[in-house]
Structures are given as C-alpha cells and as structure tokens.
Amino acid sequence: MGFTSFKSNVEAGDIVIIFMGHDSMFPLYVKKGEISQTKFGAIKHDQIINHKYGTKFTCSRGWVYVLHPTPELWTITLPHRTQILYTADISMILFQLDLKPGSVVCESGTGSGSLSHAIIRTIAPTGFLHTVEFHEDRANKASLEFKKHGLADYVTVYNRDVIKLGFPVTSVADAVFLDIPSPDDAISAAANALKQSGGRLCSFSPCIEQVQRTCTNLRQQGSGFKDVQVFELIRRSCNVKRVFVPMADLGLDNDEVRSKVVGESNVLPSVTQKHAFCCRTCVLPKETYGHTGFLVFATYQPN
Amino acid sequence: NMADNEINLNTTVILERNSVLKAVKLVANKVIVFEKLRFKPDKAVGCNYGTVFKVTLTPQRSSPWCKRTIANGEMEITDQDLDSLDTNADDAQGKDNRSLVDTHGKSQTIKRENILEMKGEGATGEEIVKCLVENSSSFNEKTSFSQNKYLKKKKKKYLSYIRIQRPNSRLICQLYQEREPAKICNMRMETMSQILTAANIKHGCNVGVVETCSGVVLGSVLEKLGGKGCVVNLHNGESPPNLFAISHFNFPEPDSDKSDNDITMDTVSEQSNGCDKTKGDNDIKVSGKKRRENRLKHQQRAWGVLENKLLDAVVVVCKFHPTPILLCLLDLQLSRPFVVYSEHKEPLMELFVRLSISGSAINLQLTDTLTRQYQVLPERTHPHVMMSSGGGYLLTGLKITNS
Ligand SMILES: C[S@@+](CC[C@H](N)C(=O)[O-])C[C@H]1O[C@@H](n2cnc3c(N)ncnc32)[C@H](O)[C@@H]1O
Numbered sequence: 256m257g258f259t260s261f262k263s264n265v266e267a268g269d270i271v272i273i274f275m276g277h278d279s280m281f282p283l284y285v286k287k288g289e290i291s292q293t294k295f296g297a298i299k300h301d302q303i304i305n306h307k308y309g310t311k312f313t314c315s316r317g318w319v320y321v322l323h324p325t326p327e328l329w330t331i332t333l334p335h336r337t338q339i340l341y342t343a344d345i346s347m348i349l350f351q352l353d354l355k356p357g358s359v360v361c362e363s364g365t366g367s368g369s370l371s372h373a374i375i376r377t378i379a380p381t382g383f384l385h386t387v388e389f390h391e392d393r394a395n396k397a398s399l400e401f402k403k404h405g406l407a408d409y410v411t412v413y414n415r416d417v418i419k420l421g422f423p424v425t426s427v428a429d430a431v432f433l434d435i436p437s438p439d440d441a442i443s444a445a446a447n448a449l450k451q452s453g454g455r456l457c458s459f460s461p462c463i464e465q466v467q468r469t470c471t472n473l474r475q476q477g478s479g480f481k482d483v484q485v486f487e488l489i490r491r492s493c494n495v496k497r498v499f500v501p502m503a504d505l506g507l508d509n510d511e512v513r514s515k516v517v518g519e520s521n522v523l524p525s526v527t528q529k530h531a532f533c534c535r536t537c538v539l540p541k542e543t544y545g546h547t548g549f550l551v552f553a554t555y556q557p558n
Numbered sequence: 559n560m561a562d563n564e565i566n567l568n569t570t571v572i573l574e575r576n577s578v579l580k581a582v583k584l585v586a587n588k589v590i591v592f593e594k595l596r597f598k599p600d601k602a603v604g605c606n607y608g609t610v611f612k613v614t615l616t617p618q619r620s621s622p623w624c625k626r627t628i629a630n631g632e633m634e635i636t637d638q639d640l641d642s643l644d645t646n647a648d649d650a651q652g653k654d655n656r657s658l659v660d661t662h663g664k665s666q667t668i669k670r671e672n673i674l675e676m677k678g679e680g681a682t683g684e685e686i687v688k689c690l691v692e693n694s695s696s697f698n699e700k701t702s703f704s705q706n707k708y709l710k711k712k713k714k715k716y717l718s719y720i721r722i723q724r725p726n727s728r729l730i731c732q733l734y735q736e737r738e739p740a741k742i743c744n745m746r747m748e749t750m751s752q753i754l755t756a757a758n759i760k761h762g763c764n765v766g767v768v769e770t771c772s773g774v775v776l777g778s779v780l781e782k783l784g785g786k787g788c789v790v791n792l793h794n795g796e797s798p799p800n801l802f803a804i805s806h807f808n809f810p811e812p813d814s815d816k817s818d819n820d821i822t823m824d825t826v827s828e829q830s831n832g833c834d835k836t837k838g839d840n841d842i843k844v845s846g847k848k849r850r851e852n853r854l855k856h857q858q859r860a861w862g863v864l865e866n867k868l869l870d871a872v873v874v875v876c877k878f879h880p881t882p883i884l885l886c887l888l889d890l891q892l893s894r895p896f897v898v899y900s901e902h903k904e905p906l907m908e909l910f911v912r913l914s915i916s917g918s919a920i921n922l923q924l925t926d927t928l929t930r931q932y933q934v935l936p937e938r939t940h941p942h943v944m945m946s947s948g949g950g951y952l953l954t955g956l957k958i959t960n961s
Contacts, residue, residue: 259760259761260762261763261870261891261894263891263892274920274921277921307892307893307959308892308893309891309892309893309894309956309957309958309959310892310959311958311959320893320920320958321893322893322956323893323894325758325895326755326758327755327756327758327895342752342755342756343748343752343927345755346748346751346752346754346755346756347747347748347751349751349754349755350727350728350747350748350750350751350754351728351747351751353726353727353728355727355781355782355784356760356761356782356783356784356785356786357784373755376758376760377760377782379760379761380761381761381784452562452563452606453563453606453607453608463934463939466932466934466939467934467936467939470934470935471936474641481639481640481641482641483641483934484931485931485932485933485934486748486929486930486931486932487929487930487931487932487941488748488927488928488929488930489927489928489929489930490752490925490926490927490928491925491926491927491928492923492924492925493924493925493926494924495907495910495911495924535907535911536907537903537907537924549932551934554608556608558637
C-alpha cells in the first residue's frame with residue numbers, strides 16, 4: 256500500500272495526506288463512517304473513499320486536496336517522537352548508501368521513522384530493513400506504524416541497545432545507518448552487520464565532536480572502513496515573487512542628467528521606469544535551516 | 559553469492575587512481591590507458607571488487623618524436639591501504655616552523671629528466687622513491703611527521719595503485735561531476751539524490767525522463783527501479799541523444815541497436831508525446847531480429863504508458879528551457895510528483911509561475927543546495943578550502959486535477 260506502490264483511488268484503511276496549503280498538511284487514516292475536523296471544516300471519510308488521489312474536496316471553509324502518501328510527504332507530516340531527518344539529508348543518505356530494490360539495511364535508532372519510510376520505499380519489495388531502537392515505546396509505535404502503512408513485510412523493529420548488543424543480524428547488510436548520540440561506539444556493531452564482501456556506512460550527527468570520534472574509530476587500523484568522507488548540506492527553498500524597486504527621482508527632464516543615465520543606445524529597462532522597477536525574483540525566507548547535522552560516509556571492505 | 563562480487567571481463571568497472579575515477583569496459587588482452595598507466599586487465603578477472611592493484615610504471619617516451627614502443631605495466635594485487643596514502647589532508651598543526659629554511663626545491667638533486675631516465679630503464683616505483691629520498695638534502699632535517707608526508711606524496715605519485723570498483727549510480731555521478739560536469743548540465747550528486755526522492759522513484763513505477771546528462775539520470779532512475787517498471791525517455795531532435803553513461807551501469811541490454819523507430823519530441827508536439835525507448839523487467843541479452851522485436855515491444859509499451867497517462871513521475875534534467883517540455887509531459891497521473899532541474903534559476907521561476915497560475919500543480923518548491931565537505935582530523939577539522947559554489951536549481955511539485 257501507499258509508500259511502496261501506487262494506486263489511483265482512495266480506499267478505506269489507506270493513509271492519505273490532506274493538503275490545505277504549503278505549510279499545512281496532515282496525515283489521515285481513512286475509515287468508513289469517520290469524520291475528521293480541520294481548520295477548513297469537517298472531512299467526511301466516506302466522501303473521499305473511491306475518489307481519485309489528487310482530487311480537490313470542498314469543506315465548509317475552504318478546500319483540501321487528498322494526496323497519495325510518499326515518504327517525502329510523510330517526513331513533513333509525521334508525528335514527532337524524536338528529532339527527525341529531513342529530505343535533503345535523507346536523499347543524500349539513500350544515494351550515498353547505494354540503496355536500491357533488494358538492498359538489506361541496518362538502522363539505529365528508529366526514532367520517529369522518518370528515514371525508515373524513505374529507506375523502505377527505495378529497497379522494497381526485495382530488500383529488508385532491520386531497525387533498532389532502545390526506547391521501548393518508540394520501538395512499539397514505529398512497529399505499529401509500519402504495519403498500518405502496509406510495510407510490515409519489509410521491516411522489523413528491534414527493541415534493543417545497538418551499542419551493547421549490536422545489530423540483530425550478522426554479515427547480511429549492504430548498508431548501515433546510525434543516528435544515535437554516540438555512533439563512535441557502534442562502529443564494530445556496524446562492521447558485524449555488514450556483508451563480508453563490503454558495504455556502505457553512514458552516520459548522522461549534529462555535533463562535530465561526535466563526528467571527530469566517529470572518524471577516528473572508522474580510521475582505526477583493522478576497522479575495515481575506508482574512504483571516510485564528511486558532508487553537510489544546506490538546502491534553501493525560495494519563493495518566486497514580483498518585487499517593486501522604487502526609482503529615485505533624479506529629475507530625468509534635465510538633459511544633462513538624462514544623458515548620463517540613459518546613455519546613447521542600450522537603454523536599460525530600469526531607466527525608463529518612472530516610479531518603480533518591477534521584476535520577478537526569488538525571495539529567500541528570512542530564516543532557514545543553516546545546520547541539520549554532519550553526514551559521515553565510509554565504505555566497508557575488510558581485507 | 560560471493561561470485562557476484564567478482565570482477566569479470568566484458569563488464570564496465572570504475573578505475574580509481576589517486577581519487578581520479580574512470581569507467582572502463584574490461585576486454586581480454588585489451589590495453590587500458592588510465593592516468594599515465596598502461597596495463598591489461600586480465601589479472602583483475604576473478605578478483606573481488608574493491609581490490610587494490612599495483613601497476614608497474616611504464617617507461618615513457620622521452621620526446622614525442624621518439625617512436626620507441628611502449629611497454630605495458632604489470633598488474634599485481636596488493637593490500638595497500640589507499641587511505642594511508644592520502645596526502646590531501648593539510649598538516650597545519652600549529653607546528654613551530656621558525657627554523658624551516660625555504661629551499662625552493664633546491665634540496666632535491668634528482669631532476670625530472672633523471673626520473674624519466676630511470677623509468678626508461680625499468681626502475682620500479684619503490685626504487686624511484688628511494689632514490690628521491692636519498693638525494694633530498696632536507697629529508698633528514700624534516701620532522702618525522704613531514705618525512706612521512708613527503709614519503710606519502712612521493713609514493714602516491716610513483717607507486718601506482720589503482721582500485722577497481724563496481725559501477726553504480728553514485729560512482730558514475732561522481733565521475734561525471736569531477737571530470738566532465740558540463741556533460742551532466744553541472745548537476746551535482748546531492749541534486750541527483752534529491753531528484754530520485756522528489757520523484758519518488760521506486761520499484762516498478764513508470765517514469766518519464768527528459769535528460770541531456772549523457773544517460774546518468776536515465777541510468778540512475780533505471781537502477782532504482784530494480785528491473786521492474788518502465789522508463790519513457792523522450793528526446794529532442796531526430797537522433798537519439800548521447801546516452802553513453804548508460805553503458806557504465808552494466809544493465810542487461812535489450813536494445814542497443816538504435817537504428818530505427820526513434821520517436822522524437824518534435825513529432826511529439828503534434829500528437830501528444832513521443833518516446834524513445836524503455837527498459838523494464840526481464841531484460842536479457844538479445845540480438846538480431848529478436849532485438850528489434852524487443853525494441854518495438856518496448857516502444858509500444860512506452861507509447862501505451864504515455865497515451866494512457868500512466869506515468870507515476872516526470873523527471874526533466876536538461877539544457878533546454880524546461881517550461882514547454884514539462885507542460886507537454888504534465889499528463890501524468892494525479893497526485894504524482896514531477897522534478898525539473900535547471901542550471902539557471904530564471905527558467906524555473908517562469909515555470910513556477912506558469913504552474914501556479916494553471917492550477918495543475920501544488921506543493922511547488924524551488925530549491926538549491928549547498929554542500930560543504932569537511933576534513934575531519936585530530937586538531938585539524940575544518941571545511942574543505944574549495945567548494946562547489948552552486949549546482950543548479952530544482953523545481954518540484956505534485957500534479958493535481960486542474961478543474
Ligand atoms: C534522533 S532519533 C532518530 C531519528 C530518525 N533518524 C528519524 O529520521 O526519525 C535517535 C533515536 O535513537 C535512539 N537511540 C539512541 N541510542 C540508542 C542505542 N544505543 N540503541 C538503540 N537506539 C538508540 C533514541 O531512542 C532515538 O529514538
């Protein structure tokens with residue numbers, strides 16, 4: 256369902272994303288007979304069922320779109336139980352870990368499952384995700400969520416401490432991902448999980464000290480890890496807007512001023528505007544994510 | 559299972575020397591020329607991907623008009639750790655260097671000509687490095703740290719280690735990004751990675767692709783489909799575009815014969831949309847008549863996908879103005895994503911406005927991404943001094959009903 260395959264019509268039991276605006280979306284589990292309240296008024300689930308994904312529905316105070324779930328939409332609408340990873344980092348992680356259908360991945364911790372959903376989408380239906388979370392409640396909630404999203408065949412959540420007990424599988428993973436406070440203590444756990452023929456590792460850390468310790472351990476003689484690289488991504492989203500730049504009143508009627516400003520040929524459009532110069536531009540938000548975390552990548556290739 | 563990881567003849571591999579990458583098809587007995595090395599690949603066959611080889615140096619011609627035949631280097635497996643040769647890391651450790659005398663290279667009495675001569679006489683890399691050390695007047699005065707660094711640098715240059723890796727979307731992208739960025743519209747890896755997620759590329763989906771990136775985008779999409787689904791590649795003009803990079807992926811070849819039946823985007827505008835080719839499940843090596851039949855089958859399937867509006871995603875990564883292309887292709891299914899890349903912001907701004915006015919798309923986002931790479935070493939952690947100053951823009955959105 257949903258995250259791993261496409262369907263065109265909404266059915267009872269589906270998870271859908273209700274789109275009310277750019278910054279206003281939420282996930283909805285469709286259930287026969289149920290009614291959900293939104294800021295635009297009530298949504299009757301029966302009204303959505305059997306309709307095409309992407310359809311617009313009118314509520315009493317506005318309209319909403321019912322969208323097909325994707326890991327990317329899930330990431331921006333999911334219930335936060337922890338800090339989560341966002342799409343720019345997630346994309347780089349999937350790509351640098353060489354994930355594709357069939358890959359076997361070990362992850363810790365599961366957290367809110369933001370990354371897990373994206374991993375499963377990319378490795379299904381022939382791959383598998385083993386995800387380890389030591390917080391019991393989070394592990395249970397994640398497990399339940401995967402089930403509700405029809406992903407149970409592609410993932411198992413294990414409630415254990417990855418540093419103390421390692422990953423639950425040995426020598427089977429194509430890739431390991433770590434997002435825990437001390438990834439440097441989980442390097443041998445990662446090596447044990449990875450295939451003997453080699454694989455990729457990624458560790459995400461918000462702080463540079465963690466990164467330094469992780470890199471030191473990865474470079475330890477005999478660790479089996481090579482090609483250590485550290486990246487940081489900053490993704491900016493901009494808004495296309497029409498802007499008006501006011502023109503100073505220089506008294507263009509004066510010949511001398513005019514000849515200086517207008518020149519002979521090549522009249523710039525700005526010069527002929529009397530009051531304001533108008534153009535389309537990209538307006539950057541006043542504030543943006545300047546830092547999410549550092550991504551450490553390495554190749555595992557034991558001799 | 560282990561055999562999957564073995565290097566075979568007649569497949570493309572990625573060669574790496576001193577962080578330079580090259581994709582090469584291994585052919586029995588055929589000499590490979592790579593980073594001033596010449597060698598036959600035969601010894602690599604049967605080794606695992608990731609193996610490091612030492613290639614003996616090739617005596618070089620001392621002048622262009624000297625027609626001495628060039629000998630090939632020999633390949634030999636080694637367990638050299640390439641990371642330990644990495645000299646890119648700076649060593650500004652805050653060391654006290656007040657007594658260091660700048661010798662402007664005069665401390666080395668061995669000159670370029672001497673080295674060429676040595677190579678001509680068949681000296682090994684080790685011998686050259688040893689000779690350089692013996693003839694450096696300052697080597698013994700260096701701290702052991704800088705001695706080490708000097709050795710690493712010389713070893714890296716004269717001991718010729720190459721690594722053979724299995725090609726994949728990451729390495730092929732990296733290769734183009736570093737060596738021929740113009741051939742992939744100066745798109746970078748992080749952008750490629752976001753194209754794949756924003757378009758929600760997954761097993762079994764139908765993707766419309768317009769690209770002028772030598773096949774890197776097409777290949778990456780195919781890789782992530784995992785052998786099921788359909789890629790409809792639309793191209794501009796009569797002849798199929800340069801898709802050279804596709805061959806690096808070692809996909810099973812359904813239709814390498816590109817002679818006929820190309821449907822181009824020109825003919826397309828009259829009829830809706832056109833397609834060039836698709837690859838999908840059960841792709842196997844075929845030849846001759848079978849191949850043509852297969853090709854026709856693939857094309858019909860692609861047409862079917864387009865005509866029945868079954869596309870799950872549209873990906874446009876090309877040098878052309880994206881607005882007309884995307885508007886033509888926006889026939890995809892509802893609530894499905896499209897991704898458009900452009901090196902320049904302005905065409906995407908125009909498309910952004912067109913789409914928001916048309917009401918046929920929501921969740922429009924125009925983004926760019928800066929990537930900073932870090933050197934992380936004890937007491938020497940900092941961002942790389944040089945970084946890419948920008949790598950194009952992405953416009954992403956979701957198709958919706960426009961009623
Ligand atoms: C920041 S969250 C991960 C978020 C996740 N990447 C996402 O995108 O939703 C980190 C998680 O790791 C778990 N964790 C921390 N240390 C752990 C350990 N040693 N073993 C297992 N889980 C651990 C925490 O309980 C927390 O839920």
